[in-house]
Amino acid sequence: MTKPRATPPGEEIKPLVEVPPLLLNPILEDQGAYPLLRLDERRRELEERGVETFDFGTGDPREPTDALIRQALREGVTETSRYPTTTGKRELREAFAGWMGRRHGVTLDPGTEVLPAAGSKEAIFHAPLAFLHPSxxxxxxxxxxxxxxxxxxGTLFAGGEARPVELDEGDGFLLQTGAVDPGETRILWINYPHxxxxxxxxxxxxERAAAFCREHEILLFSDECYNDLYSGKPPPSILEVTKERTLAFCSLSKRSGMTGYRSAMMAGDPELIAALKKLRPSIxxxxxxxxxxxxTAAWNDDEHxxxxxxxxxxxxxxxTRFFGRIGLKYLPTDASFYLWVAVPGAFAGDDEAYAMRLLEEGIVVAPGRSFGIGGGGYVRVALVPGLEECGRAIERWERLSG
Ligand SMILES: Cc1ncc(COP(=O)(O)O)c(C=O)c1O
Incomplete structure (x- = not known):
């Protein structure tokens, strides 16, 4: 056996073959550093020191998934395992179509107008792949x-051109189609409740958004992830207006407390659904x-x-009572589980600084800037912890305002 040759002290070890730099998809390179690193680090420090934190940051509520849904899952585990199909089980598509009928008064053909997805995130990400091409x-x-x-x-990875439209509080954060250039737009995403x-x-x-898209031959995709979480008037679905060149993306994550299950539905124009049926087996x-x-159990039940x-x-x-009491401005809403709160004057619109200060009290909120241009100056409070925890967090928050 030959002994490995020792490198003389002070001499650099040279690789035998130069390893070229790893080329990545430039979209990954351009993603940049995660913007909330400082907040995350501070949170970890506090938690390590045993400080109790209240997480209003991520949109993943703690309420248990209904027993009926968990039971259906357990009963669905079979002795042998088969590949699921892209179109999914007929019962699931029928259950979803039944919900669309009850909730929105929309009739859907479960054979041609409905397609399941493993959560709406992947559905949203992948959808442009079916409809965009460099040519x-x-x-x-x-x-x-x-x-x-x-x-x-999803746009960038599909080779599309991202066209963000800044939303404005004065317009109630409704995307104004006047700011969309029809000459270059192929798809318009809307998301209400937002x-x-x-x-x-x-x-x-x-209706106005659909008319604009019809006039300019733009595909209209409506992300309706929060449609079933409201306390006043039930929010409408785009499919109540039209199915033509339109898709609704609906999810069980928030409606039924199933974020970990990964289950959603796409529905609408049969021609668009047919295109997705072609695309999705490849993924x-x-x-x-x-x-x-x-x-299926979840879409069939409205009581939970x-x-x-x-x-x-x-x-x-x-x-909202608490915010009213301490004079914090927020966007009044009776849907979704988010509250969009304007950063108080003392923080001069610096949402990260305000989030950092709240964190010192153990309260985790998301700085508005993490949701893109136009988000600065606000923090998002996701009503995720249980009611009792919310009460305790409010006591802490009050200390900061006093
Ligand atoms: C607006 C919106 N759309 C889609 C999703 C994705 O939800 P899921 O993939 O759990 O269905 C989320 C998750 O937070 C969301 O906020």
Whole structure:
């Protein structure tokens, strides 16, 4: 055996072959550093020191998933395992169509107008892949900002051109189609009830958005993830207005407390659904059969959702009364589980500084800037912790305002 040759002290070890730098998709390179690193680090420090924290940062509520849904999941686990199909089980598509009928008065053909997804995040991310191509004259995808970041990500990875439209408090954070250039736009995303602001759209607004898209041959994609969480008038679906060149993206994550199950539905124009049916087998994102069974139980039942609505309403009332008492400005809403709060004057509009100060009291909120341009100057409060915890967090928050 030959002994490995020792490198003389002070001499650099040279690799035998030069390893070229790893080339990444430039979209990954351009993503930049995670903007909330400082907040995350400070939170970890506090938690390590044993400081109790209250997480109003991520939109993942703690309420238990209804027993009926968990039971359906357990019963769905079979002895042998088979690949699920892209189109999913007929019962699931029928259950969803049944909900659309009860909730929105919309009739859907479960065979041609409905398609399941493994959560709406992947559905939103992948959808542009079916409808954009470098050879197309129009590759722009418009979406509101601040907003859910996946509209942009999905656009860029599909080779599209991201066209953020800044939302304004004066317009109730409703995306103004006047700011969308029809000459370059192929897809328009809307999202009401809106993350992060909780803004809601009227039927008339949806009618105007649909008319604009029809006139300019733009595909209209409506992210309706929060549609079933409201305490006043039920928010409308775009499908109540039209199905033509339109899709609604609906999810069980928030409606039924199933964020960990990964189950959502796309519905609308059969031509668009047919295109997605062609695309999605290449991606392989069909939900497990037992998740589909749980999802079927969830879409078939509205009572557990009514109970969830009441819980979020109680939390919302608790916080809006508190904000009113201490004079914090927020966007009034009765839908979603978010409150969009203007940073108080003492922080001169610096949402990160305000979030950092709240963190010192153990309260975690999301600085508005993390939702894109136009989000600065606000923080998002996700009504995620339980009611009792919300009460304790308010006591801490009050200390800061006093
Ligand atoms: C606006 C919006 N759309 C879609 C999603 C994705 O939800 P899911 O993938 O859990 O269905 C979220 C999650 O927070 C969201 O806020």
């Amino acid at each position: 197309h004259g129009r590759r722009g995808v418009a979406y509101g900002t601040p907003g859910y970041p996946v509209y942009e990500r 993350n992060p602001t909780g803004a809601t759209a009227t039927y008339e607004y949806l 392989g994102v069909a939900s497990q059969a037992f998740v589909q069974d749980a999802a 959702v009514e109970r969830r609505r009441r819980i979020f309403d109680e939390k919302r009332t608790l916080f």
